[in-house]
Amino acid sequence: MPTTVNAFGAHEAGKPLVPVTIERRDVGPHDVKLDILYCGICHSDMNYVDGSFGPLAVSPLVPGHEIVGRVTEIGPEVSRHQVGDLVGIGCMVNSCRTCENCQAGQEQYCLKGNTLVFGAPDPAEPGAHTQGGYSEAIVAPEDFVVRVPETLDPAAAAPLLCAGITVYSPLKRFGARPGTKVAVVGLGGLGHLGVKMAKAMGADVTVLSQSGSKREAAKALGADHYAVTGDGSAFTELANTFDIILNTVSAPVSLPDYLGTLLVAGTAWAVAALAHTLGVPWGAAWVLGAAVAPTDATAVGVVSRLLPQRNVTLLRAESLINDGTALVIYSLAVGVTVGSEHLSAARVSGLVALSYGGGIAAGVLVAWLGIRLRRLVRGLGETMLDNLTIILIPFSAYLLAEQVEASGVLAVVVCGLIMSRAEPGQGRGPPTDDGLLVAGDVPAQWRPVRPGRP
Template identity: 80%
Template sequence: MPTTVKAFGAHDVRQPLVPLTIERRDVGPHDVKLDILYCDICHSDMNFVGGEFGPLPTSPLVPSHEIVGRITGTGPEFTRHRVGDLVGIGCMVNSCRDCENCRAGQEQYCLNGHTLVFGSPDPAEPGAHTQGGCSEAIVAPGDFVVRVPHNLDPAAAAPLLCAGITVYAPLKRYIAGPGTEVAVVGLGGLGHLGVKMAQAMGADATVLSQSDRKREAAAAVVADHYAVPGRRIRVHGAGPS
């Protein structure tokens, strides 16, 4: 049977998040259910609730797509994770799984439309919309759940499920590693992760910033170089981003 959980959500755009209750669907054959330990608020969550993307797709809307929790139940046909595992859920929880892009492992470009963790029509529950991580628990297809290593602070792991993958994906795609140079434009929430990941892969990381204001911050994350546009710089072998 569906379960009722506590959550925080908005009833309309430009309205504060308020305590409420929502229903989570039954665990399907290929699903997992997890108790949520940590969730983050990303700027796109603020865009949704702030009305920058138009009216709310559903009301109330429970945001957050950077979720870390512990599995409390699995469907009978799902075996990749087990009860008790520490796992994460990012911005997507489903896709058609059958189009050319999905078969190539590019579900975010699903030709039939992917399902976001909140605000999307839920193919597993016709007539309902997905709701995000600002809640006690969530049910999602297990294929969109990733393992969180036990030696990683679960609170620190949550941002990796959006900000982290945003910078990791191009670094991986363009084979950042020993002997390569990576330019990171800006040293904000994503930028500092980009520097750390590039260096962890063995690359030389240069921060490009608008001023000297973040030079000390760049030193704190041990960036290899710091440059300000307008001053002549050359990034050798720069490829597409």
């Protein structure tokens, strides 16, 4: 029979947690049941409860995903754990286990969608939702229950199941080691673990913080350097310095400033759950396969947008120099980063086509509007304003293209080509000589044909 346990949960978004009771399912053949000893409080728990991530999936909702406890019961097919073991459960409690990602040990990228430890439909109990660790006990498949060494303080070990793995994974993936220079942005829950992890891997660690208030704390955690970014001077001083930037803050940051501190082929990785947009939906991860030189005013980036299935399905690259090249290079970089299963010729081709198609459309639209604006301005005899529009109209095409995440470069080129060949007076009265470009030495075959003239 299901077991009733005490818990703390929210009945609606924005309301405080209150005592509730929930039911835990029977232990299945491959399940492990544990009495919960400790559960960390993660910032994303608060985001769910306060409604930052939308309405509650179920009421009451019991959060908590940094769980440490003792095994009290196991299913007959369980082989990894025994009653009495000290174990932990993190963010996930299920996945399909059959898709290529799951088979590769990347259950977080399950192609059918992984099951979060709370607020997710529970495939093991159709019609029910998972409930988290702010409770007395929990039941989960053994594949998602990890052994916690008895030598660790269980209370201190709990945050490692979310914050710990969140910072460890990119540091490990991108090769933090002796000789590597790592910058940790922010010194909060994620940041302090990022410093400790990077230092344990032998890296030279710098903490980047808005103020100097955490300098001593950073030093105590093992940081080698500390830089205050509030006045912006640190970005100049640290230009072309870091191999890895680990951004652990959920507040908005000026990404181009931080990219300028990366070495060429360095990597910037954002690990905080974002409750704001930053121009992309929350949960976006910034993945940089390479960085522009610090003196380059353009910022080159790739956005991997994580949809509910947690699959990387949209990549965006932007560059004032060459959008197409950036798309291909950085798509390849992200493919290597998150696994080749997320990269295909069709996906990259589609992204390039969308970027270029959007850029062409933006250029055509703005050029059409620009030609009509110039006719109006010229009709008023405003020469100065007419000259100004020549600059502003192509720039407007670039801004429009950026708004739809398309190729700003192509938008400017298309807009300029159309306007350079346009006849602002065409279509109203007799043709005139008021083209946007004076023919001069332009080859005859390129000159507009005018009635009665060669």
